[in-house]
Amino acid sequence: MLKLKIKGAIAVGIIALMGFNLTGCGAKAVVTTQQQLTVKTVKVSLADLPSGEGYLGSITSYVQSIVASPLSGILTSVNVRVGDKIQSGQSLASLNTDLLQAQKNQAAANARIAVSQQGATSESTNNSLSQAQAALESAETNLANAQTGAISSVDANQTALATQESQVTSAVASAQKALVTAQAQLQNATVNSQNDITQKQSALTSAQANLTAAQQQQAAAIASDQDNASKAQEALDTAKTQLEIAKQSSYSSSAPALLQAQSSYDQASIAYQGVLSKLKIDQASGAVATAQAAYDAAQSALQASQSSQTVVTAQAQVAQAQQALDAARTNQTSVSNQAQSSLSATQTTGTNGVAAAKAALQQAQVNYESLLNNPELKVNDAQMQAAQAGVQVIDAQINQSQINSPLGGYVVAVNAQPGQAVGPQGGFITIASMDPLIASVDIPETSISSVKLGMPMEVSVPAVTEIYQGVVSAIHPQPDETNKKYSIEITLPKGQATLLPSMRVEAHAVAQGKQGIVIPSDSVLTMQSGALSVFVLKDGIAHSVTVKVGTMTDSVYEITSGLSVGDQLIVKGQNLVSEGDQVKVVN
Structure with a gap:
């Protein structure tokens, strides 16, 4: 059954400034011609069609780290607030380093x-x-x-x-x-x-x-x-x-x-x-x-x-x-004996000379090594190295007084302020890493057997009106004690919008090999005649297009007619525009 989508929750201050008036369920708001509207668009493309029921869940952080100070000390500054997006190595806080x-x-x-x-x-x-x-x-x-x-x-x-x-x-x-x-x-x-x-x-x-x-x-x-x-x-x-x-x-x-x-x-x-x-x-x-x-x-x-x-x-x-x-012959024997004696004497003299030179060299080496191994020099070296090491230790501690983020992500909690004491015993800043993007959804026990690792899933994030083509990356083997559902993790590709922890998502399996035009359900409007329409952008002008839908879930509709691949579909601000309005695209 087609669900009527009503977009009318507009802040009173914004209404006063822009001169809107809500006309009722499914009706378009009126905007003054002096104010140029701001919209968000997506390019229409083919995607795998949803298959089966949808599963609700939320965006979850890949890693959540509670950062503690490596030293005990007094905070002089806290450089981040809840909701800040930070990079790995970015300064989170500083300690007093006077001592x-x-x-x-x-x-x-x-x-x-x-x-x-x-x-x-x-x-x-x-x-x-x-x-x-x-x-x-x-x-x-x-x-x-x-x-x-x-x-x-x-x-x-x-x-x-x-x-x-x-x-x-x-x-x-x-x-x-x-x-x-x-x-x-x-x-x-x-x-x-x-x-x-x-x-x-x-x-x-x-x-x-x-x-x-x-x-x-x-x-x-x-x-x-x-x-x-x-x-x-x-x-x-x-x-x-x-x-x-x-x-x-x-x-x-x-x-x-x-x-x-x-x-x-x-x-x-x-x-x-x-x-x-x-x-x-x-x-x-x-x-x-x-x-x-x-x-x-x-x-x-x-x-x-x-x-x-x-x-x-x-x-x-x-x-x-x-x-x-x-x-x-006698002379030969005599000459040979004399020559051998002379040779032996020469060899003995040479050997003695070499031995004496070696002994002198060994003594010189002993003297040299004794000086190299001078205990007093070693003591002085040790004292100098110990003193320099002490300086390096304190430098390291001073460097540690700058508390940096171990990972990139979003600050989700800050539990200490300047002047408070912190230390290694407890963390005071919680950071959630969003790389890679993970959506956690709950699967009933009747459907968990059909979910496999590596299985493609289509994930719709209503808060940013984007649809992501994800892949099942983890299946938790234990069901929740309360609802008896199994949690699975779907890894999502990076898109144009910024996804934050706890954003609501709807995931569903896709019919592989069956593609069509799939758009966010919030982008479809119900006219007073009961027909369904969307707004597309051409040359900066908004145009209403009547569409027909096929397969529907809570978050996405299959469009069987009215849209073509390549159209620029208005997915945010469509409740505020009328046919022929000139709008400004901010994606």
Whole structure:
């Protein structure tokens, strides 16, 4: 059933000033032409159509915070009043800070004294630290130099050791090579000597054989000559005897027998002389002498070969080369031992130097750290820090004397005034946060099962004549003990109007997928004929438009004809205008 909407509650003072007169239920008020009316409009658009019954509720704060003073003190000012809209961090009130300021001045004086004491101690310590730092740096330099020097000395010693070892190794190799050469020469000399002696012995044997043969031949010839001499002697003696006989028996020296005997004697004598001559010749034969000379020569040659100095010389050279090798090896061992000893001494010296430098560095570090950890300096630092911390604490307390809002929203209660004592034990200003916008509505237990989280809901706020498309964001599981209804929260988008806590709302589900023109029910007027109308604004002029309605709730009507998307609908002030009035829009 269409509900008649009457807009006539106008303050008497406003009526007197503007010259209105109420004409009765559903009638328009009359306004003088000298006064330009002020209206509010909304742009007509498509929205989801309401579905089912409507649910009543109100705008509620998202968070409500009771602000207390962090310090106990006396209020000097309260900077907000109930209903004020405030921002997060905005000053709400101030406390008297006279006592804190005096305490701060005293703490600052103590801090200055501590700073002076700390400065004096620091100056003395810094001078000592500078000297200790210089000593520390010097010790670090000495250590680096000692390490570098030790490394350089060891490297140089190792290089010299390598050079010496190379030289003595080369000398040993040369001596070994010379020994091998001398041994080869000795072997060659020995072989040659043996070969020569063998040849000389063979020649001596041959010469001896030749000598023996010559001697044997001579002895045979002499024996033969001696036998022939004996026979010739006998023949001579026989011929001599016969010659004597012939001389005795011959009567003449020319006797044939004598001549024959003389001739035989002469021949025997010649033969005998020839045999003797041959004996002498054979006895003095040169073949034996030659063979003897050859034998003597061969024997001398053999003796010469046997007494040859070639092998002895080669043996002496081998012995000399062996001595040289032994000396080279001995020298090699000596040089290596000396070099190793020198290297070890150098390493020991370097190690000792580095160790001494490290000890000096450690001592310098101990001295430096001892100065850094000077107890007197720490005490002064602690005193200074404590004094400065005291100033900071009082500064923090002074800052806390300015009581700021922890959140943005509206002031809903102020329970203290300047001159009153406040403290952390109790809050005195209540702030309601309206971000995000929340509408709380009550749902009967018969309908709560149809409400789901995330479900779209259309929320009408009559106080500002706006319709919001919200979403169910919370469903309270416990019903109210009195009315047995369940409370749900609907999150609303921000609109043009300012919504305040406790503003009345009407919410209803929407038929998703079904859209139409939905306007606030208060914007629809009932004419004397019973027809329904609204006022739209065109070029600053108000025009009455007859409309037809479809689905209705207490707060919104569906318009099935008469309005178009994009029309500027007058939603506030429509009871005061007439057709053709020029109006001023204030949204």
